[in-house]
Amino acid sequence: MSGKLLNSEPLYVQLRVALSRRIASGDWKPGETIPNELDLAKEYGLSAGTVRKALDWMEEAKLISRQQGRGTFVTDPASKEATRRFNRLREASGAILRVEAHMIAISTSPASKTEAARLDMEPQQHVTRMSKLASAQGRPIMFEQIAVPTDLFPMLAANEGAQSPCYDLLEFAQRSGVLIGRGDERISIGAAEGEVASHLGVTPGTPLIVLDRTIRTIENRPAEWRMAWCNLGPHHYLAELS
Template sequence: MRNLPERDSPERDMPDHGISVSRFSTRPLYLQARDAIAQRIAAGEWKPHVAIPNENELARTFGVSPGTMRKALDLAEAERLLTRRQGRGTFVNDPSSGEQRERYNSIRGRDGKRICGDVEVLNLLETTVNERECLRLRLRLRERVIRIRRLRLTDGKPYMLEDVAMPAKLFPNLTTHQDASQRFVVLAQQFGVLLGKGEERLAIGAAAPDVAAALQVEEGATVMRLDRVIYTLEGKPAEWRLGQCLMEGRHYLAELN
């Protein structure tokens, strides 16, 4: 009788719709299983709010053990791709709804609630990356970026001016997109980009003339500068934003997970 490969051996061939495995890969199988889950969500094969197959079915489909599959699902839930509901199943999260849509927004009002408000796009273009964008987005010279300058308003009054840069290869033809003012998580979903962590640096500064004019304050007024990078699930920078915010009546909430 010939010897069969072990269930989780990285040297076996996967099913057509399973995990792409190289016998030389040192990447753990549970991470490869998570990647397969993420790919199906990004491709729209698994839709938001819809239940996915159960753990055992997924293990058979991807050719891994139930324990490996469980570990992959635990990670996918921790990364907010999925939500498990006791007795009902595992469901795909919708990043464009509710708290998910505002997950990177740390500005709160006096009542402690996130400030959503309106967005006005002042400028939108695709151009060649500059030196700072190379550093913050980990791009090479001559690569292309999408630059957006936009104003955030609440109750019709501006409170934050944002300068945004995104790799054009992740958001092709965004300059012709029907609504580039959408929340970043909504745009990412529309372009099949799955988002991971965000990092933000805070500093206090004085409003330059163009910033003061946009925010309708005097030149030199105090603003909080929010330098933020949002990464894809694979850890690649997807957006760099420099926001300059008026903090009167507002506060910044740092959430520690």
């Protein structure tokens, strides 16, 4: 009984923002149902159709999933589906490539010029950096360098010393009340050098696929910048076109 929808945006936009915040804040927990469409309509003083349109968008943004006859559920970032959301690596058969990742290093300090540019931050603001190595069937596949704005994920910096489990964007985003939206990835070829070559166990000069990825929040703020060097072997990267 408390929805305030006042400004000039369409009501369904205001509503989806309001509902998204309630998910981000933990008001509705992952895996739980949210109130049904009629109850939401009553609560916010809207018609069912308007609520429906807001939920359509949230479903498209993967914040919720709806099942006829059962209800509307908050997407669980720890679920298998969600984990695969940004994993575009595939086996030759087309099957999703399951990788095991482990953390190599983590640190926090002011953003470099490049990091500030990629993460749309002021240079004096802090970023938390991580290195990870991902393996498939015991073979190192991908070396990753990740940078995130520290203010978005305070838990990460706080955990720095601890026996942190491997960083996963979607998991930390959920725990920090950050809602993840879309991203893009620049793909090119590079040669293995130094640290990258040694972690991947290849001779310097070996050609690698280089991934340069930025993922944004649903408000379109950059939430993660990652550079990854991949020695895919028989595997490949799958891009979808529409």
